[in-house]
Amino acid sequence: MRRFRFDEEADVAADIRGKYGFDGELLEIFAGNTGAVVHKWHHYIPLYDRYLARFRDRPVRFLEIGVHKGGSLQMWRRYLGEQATLFGIDTDPDCATYDGAAGAVRIGSQTDTQFLSEVVAEMGGLDVVLDDGSHRMAHVRATFRHLFPLLDQGGLYMVEDLHTAYLPRFGGGHGTRTNFFAFMAELADDMHRWYHKEGLHHPGLSERVSGLHVHDSIAVIDKEPVHRPVHSRVG
Numbered sequence: 001m002r003r004f005r006f007d008e009e010a011d012v013a014a015d016i017r018g019k020y021g022f023d024g025e026l027l028e029i030f031a032g033n034t035g036a037v038v039h040k041w042h043h044y045i046p047l048y049d050r051y052l053a054r055f056r057d058r059p060v061r062f063l064e065i066g067v068h069k070g071g072s073l074q075m076w077r078r079y080l081g082e083q084a085t086l087f088g089i090d091t092d093p094d095c096a097t098y099d100g101a102a103g104a105v106r107i108g109s110q111t112d113t114q115f116l117s118e119v120v121a122e123m124g125g126l127d128v129v130l131d132d133g134s135h136r137m138a139h140v141r142a143t144f145r146h147l148f149p150l151l152d153q154g155g156l157y158m159v160e161d162l163h164t165a166y167l168p169r170f171g172g173g174h175g176t177r178t179n180f181f182a183f184m185a186e187l188a189d190d191m192h193r194w195y196h197k198e199g200l201h202h203p204g205l206s207e208r209v210s211g212l213h214v215h216d217s218i219a220v221i222d223k224e225p226v227h228r229p230v231h232s233r234v235g
């Protein structure tokens, strides 16, 4: 996506601050990074902070799919703090060199459900998943199907770089059924199951979805206890 590349001589922090009005600590951690390379779209930074701030300096169990150069794990360690249990997975065996640097790294595929279960068991459970892996639509959906049920209540599931949902080479496309946002729309139908008679698209999965958030290329799915809604007239 070269045409979206920011001029690397220019001021990254000023761009994020100016466009999104964000001046939180994650801005300095990202824009001031002189360690392992981390490559993020600018608008992700305030969004990460919006959803992840409540997990800072807590014993959060955070799994990132896609380690690459190890830079994002380093960013999450700086941001989330020492209490976080931080794991990254990647298919690239070279990523094993980052194991133990900012977090644990395990080598395997996001499509291998047994591997995923072993990683979650080693983590002692799961509060946050950030899928920045293959970005292939079939993989993103299959990984969600397996990991969302393993998330603890109060957890969240984030998928990034979902511009790929519009790219045929990732199995996506505008208006296609495989586009991850079509799956999100099905989850929205299921969330509103009380108000229609069409049944669930994803029984056993969607009943625990308590919130769906769509941003440019980022989807966030909340997991909390869901109750049949009621309303009252008071006063």
Ligand SMILES: C[S@@+](CC[C@H](N)C(=O)[O-])C[C@H]1O[C@@H](n2cnc3c(N)ncnc32)[C@H](O)[C@@H]1O
Pocket: 037, 038, 039, 040, 064, 065, 066, 067, 068, 069, 070, 071, 072, 073, 089, 090, 091, 092, 108, 109, 110, 111, 132, 133, 134, 139
């Ligand atoms: C976009 S990079 C991750 C970047 C990293 N999170 C960061 O922000 O610096 C994507 C990574 O996903 C890995 N990957 C590709 N297919 C995968 C799969 N099926 N399972 C796990 N990781 C995969 C690639 O090897 C690559 O390192």
